[in-house]
Amino acid sequence: MSTPVPAPVLAIDIGGTKLAAAVVEPGGRAVAYERVPTPADLDAEGLWRTLASVLDKVVAEAGAPGLGGVGVGCGGPMTWPAAEVSPLNIPGWRAFPLRERLRGRYPGLPVRVHNDAVCVAVGEHWRGAGRGRGNVLGMVVSTGVGGGLVLDGRLIDGASGNAGHIGHVVVDPEGPPCKCGGRGCLEAIARGPGLVAWAQEQGWRPGQPVTGVDLATDARRGHPVAAAAMRRAGRALGIAIASATHLCDLEVAAIGGGLSQAGALLFDPLEEALRTHARMHYARQVSVVPAALGQMSGLIGAAALVIAGDRYWNAD
Amino acid sequence: MSTPVPAPVLAIDIGGTKLAAAVVEPGGRAVAYERVPTPADLDAEGLWRTLASVLDKVVAEAGAPGLGGVGVGCGGPMTWPAAEVSPLNIPGWRAFPLRERLRGRYPGLPVRVHNDAVCVAVGEHWRGAGRGRGNVLGMVVSTGVGGGLVLDGRLIDGASGNAGHIGHVVVDPEGPPCKCGGRGCLEAIARGPGLVAWAQEQGWRPGQPVTGVDLATDARRGHPVAAAAMRRAGRALGIAIASATHLCDLEVAAIGGGLSQAGALLFDPLEEALRTHARMHYARQVSVVPAALGQMSGLIGAAALVIAGDRYWNAD
Structure with missing residues (x-):
């Protein structure tokens, strides 16, 4: 204190x-x-x-x-x-x-x-998209997927300062292996390099040195595989946020990081999955927004x- | 205060x-x-x-x-x-x-x-299996699957007093429909009546008026379908607890309610799924135990x- x-x-x-x-x-x-x-x-x-x-x-x-x-x-x-x-x-x-x-x-x-992702959550709660709300998940979707939790108006640290790791919520128990050693974590699906790898396997710019930003650009231009990769990420994010909302009774999830700049390409499938799975009465009011303070x-x-x-x- | x-x-x-x-x-x-x-x-x-x-x-x-x-x-x-x-x-x-x-x-x-499930979590934190620990998930696995969260030593209420609803963490996005309107929630799979319905579809005592307790009894006696139903519940519980542990940096999950009395039939597959999915370094120390205060x-x-x-x- x-x-x-x-x-x-x-x-x-x-x-x-x-x-x-x-x-x-x-x-x-x-x-x-x-x-x-x-x-x-x-x-x-x-x-x-x-x-x-x-x-x-x-x-x-x-x-x-x-x-x-x-x-x-x-x-x-x-x-x-x-x-x-x-x-x-x-x-x-x-x-x-x-x-x-x-x-x-x-x-x-x-x-x-x-x-660093905990600090994003704190920043968004203190002066950003979660200002004035008591229960906020801040996220960073980029090379990895990180986050932080503010609940009942206070930052949650957890046992070892690791609370907020939304990237390792399981969104598909049979999904791809995750670097953490688990399987089907949100991060394994929605991290930029994971998306790129998936899209390249499906035939998008195979063998080229490309990034999540290139993927978002091609998706915006209408490339079907690139667009499908963004939907895949959005859906995984929506499922994980639904679980977190049910568990923590959240009001706002604020998403920062490079991939969050993909706009509707990411947020539309995210919303669809979120509204499919976040169905308890209290969870329907949660809003998912881009981080207001940006970088x-x-x-x-x-x-x-x-x-x-x-x-x-x-x-x- | x-x-x-x-x-x-x-x-x-x-x-x-x-x-x-x-x-x-x-x-x-x-x-x-x-x-x-x-x-x-x-x-x-x-x-x-x-x-x-x-x-x-x-x-x-x-x-x-x-x-x-x-x-x-x-x-x-x-x-x-x-x-x-x-x-x-x-x-x-x-x-x-x-x-x-x-x-x-x-x-x-x-x-x-x-x-009531929040009170179970509080009881287990105050005087039960989570005593002396700061980060505890209390659960009730019975007709439904409920819970409560104590994090950083304090009960988490969330926006509307609904924090702790572990039963509506998504464990299989393509899973069975849940009474909440969602799909693949832990509760949809692991609640007693859900387990019984699943086992009856697989040929266990079809058409008879039976309960989760009957199912656990038959599983203990070696009935293969009843045992499979308990494994199915244990696996779903393990996945949900892995997600909650990653997100909230938990130390202990204490499980009460009728089904928790099934012992190793439930806890063995639970542990297996938990250790498969809770792989971040900090999550490996979480322990899952029966509620110490029982009823x-x-x-x-x-x-x-x-x-x-x-x-x-x-x-x-």
């Missing part, structure tokens, strides 16, 4: 494609923003130096204010709340002591680290771990 | 088969207990009078102590927290103002009503809505 911090907060978003940082005012407005591509070939210390230079730059850009704390969203897995991080897509960091290093760099300030959700949420810690931070 | 109540609490459990009540001490011990079969053919006022006589009897049996409050678990659906109840299996009560009537009968005392879970949980309201009651 903490009282709101009156000073701006340094917010950090660490993913496989970019290292981003912002200085966020207590009201939620970002007053400075910097990002660099995540270096693919640096070791742990090289990555740390790259991050540190981004942080110095964004703090200078904000006019070097007195900071109230540091909030971080980072790709998982990690220990929590100690935040020794081993992001799947950043092989240079394995059990890297991110929280400890940031504490050393910003002595005396609270430093709070959570999963900034994760940074705003990371800031909220500090600024609105009474709702979003339950650890030491 | 409330501070612990030092006086004993009147706990009530209202279901389609029985009306039960207990006087529960602040430490969680029941010092008096009464039950009657739920009258099948009474109107709303007749049911109320039957309940009232049970309450008078159990309070007298306890020595007519000064009560600290009234906690109730009642079959759903209901409005919450107002508790106008319309229990599926008690047709005489439709929008019956249970909380209001109890407040009139016990003026000045807190009266708190929740779903008393719901009453103890109902009492805890008042006695430990800081954790289990978030409404007015």
